Amino acid sequence: MTFLAIDVGNTRLKWAMYDAAHPGATLLAHGAEFLEHIDQLSETGWAGLPAPDRMLGCVVAGDAVMRRVQQQIEQMAHWDVVPQWVVPSAAEAGVTNGYDHPTRLGADRWVAMIGARHQVLRQGRARPLVVVMVGTAVTVDALDASGHFLGGLILPGHGIMLRALETGTAGLHVPTGEVTLFPTNTSDALTSGGTYAIAGAVERIYQHLAARCGEAPACIMAGGAGWKMAPSMTRPFELIDNLIFDGLLVIAAQRWKI
Numbered sequence: 001m002t003f004l005a006i007d008v009g010n011t012r013l014k015w016a017m018y019d020a021a022h023p024g025a026t027l028l029a030h031g032a033e034f035l036e037h038i039d040q041l042s043e044t045g046w047a048g049l050p051a052p053d054r055m056l057g058c059v060v061a062g063d064a065v066m067r068r069v070q071q072q073i074e075q076m077a078h079w080d081v082v083p084q085w086v087v088p089s090a091a092e093a094g095v096t097n098g099y100d101h102p103t104r105l106g107a108d109r110w111v112a113m114i115g116a117r118h119q120v121l122r123q124g125r126a127r128p129l130v131v132v133m134v135g136t137a138v139t140v141d142a143l144d145a146s147g148h149f150l151g152g153l154i155l156p157g158h159g160i161m162l163r164a165l166e167t168g169t170a171g172l173h174v175p176t177g178e179v180t181l182f183p184t185n186t187s188d189a190l191t192s193g194g195t196y197a198i199a200g201a202v203e204r205i206y207q208h209l210a211a212r213c214g215e216a217p218a219c220i221m222a223g224g225a226g227w228k229m230a231p232s233m234t235r236p237f238e239l240i241d242n243l244i245f246d247g248l249l250v251i252a253a254q255r256w257k258i
């Protein structure tokens with residue numbers, strides 16, 4: 001049973017085709033497009049793919065973008081799949097949602113937490129968990145050992161931080177620099193400032209969660225720029241490239257009981 005997983009972020013759409021809709025399925029094909037280019041997906045990235053039997057997606061880019069993705073799915077002549085999109089709820093796949101208004105939580109955060117929770121359980125005993133996603137925006141989310149989402153942070157991503165500084169000041173127009181402990185030029189000062197802003201926020205949530213739960217949390221990080229953050233983190237992080245796809249596979253397996 002072929003399964004198409006789609007993750008529509010604020011900058012790019014990422015997709016992955018699997019041979020089955022459960023964790024451990026084999027990846028058949030995958031790709032990513034900037035949102036400006038998604039109206040050609042049926043003629044580019046998806047041309048020649050096997051027809052998916054099921055599709056599950058996660059979108060934070062708004063309803064208009066979601067409809068453009070659905071149009072591309074309809075354009076695929078030999079596809080006959082009903083698109084389904086994850087909407088955060090009070091509880092799904094072993095994770096419970098502590099947000100004031102559960103449906104207002106970003107679907108990407110919800111799916112990533114479900115993927116991360118299952119990863120921790122596969123490794124052994126249940127533990128508290130910090131889930132970091134480094135994309136257009138950065139999110140830092142905390143779950144207790146029972147899989148309850150306690151809450152989390154939203155920060156500007158690196159790109160947004162740098163653009164905000166460039167537009168808000170007269171003297172900051174410089175290329176990307178290096179992360180250093182004591183930056184001595186503007187480029188390094190900006191790059192290090194952004195990186196340590198994220199690392200510092202993660203450290204605070206780690207401390208809050210360790211204090212709340214009385215034990216050391218597991219730490220999982222995802223997102224295209226995660227590997228750039230890893231050397232600057234104050235705790236050991238497990239990097240998982242496809243965390244949202246992992247979460248979608250967990251949810252798909254539960255929804256379709258296969």
Ligand SMILES: Nc1ncnc2c1ncn2[C@@H]1O[C@H](COP(=O)(O)OP(=O)(O)OP(=O)(O)O)[C@@H](O)[C@H]1O
Pocket residue numbers: 008009010011012013134135136137157158159160195223224225228229
């Ligand atoms: N040196 C860096 N350190 C940390 N983050 C960075 C760095 N350089 C770029 N980034 C951020 O990483 C992001 C790229 O990550 P990723 O590929 O997961 O995001 P995306 O697909 O563009 O975002 P989204 O999933 O929100 O659409 C960029 O938006 C940028 O803000």
Ligand SMILES: CC(C)(CO)[C@@H](O)C(=O)NCCC(=O)O
Pocket residue numbers: 010060104105106107108109135137138139154
């Ligand atoms: C925070 C982002 C932009 C991260 O991609 C996304 O999860 C989102 O739009 N969330 C909705 C608001 C919230 O999660 O509280």
Ligand SMILES: [K+]
Pocket residue numbers: 073074075076077078079080081
């Ligand atoms: K079709």
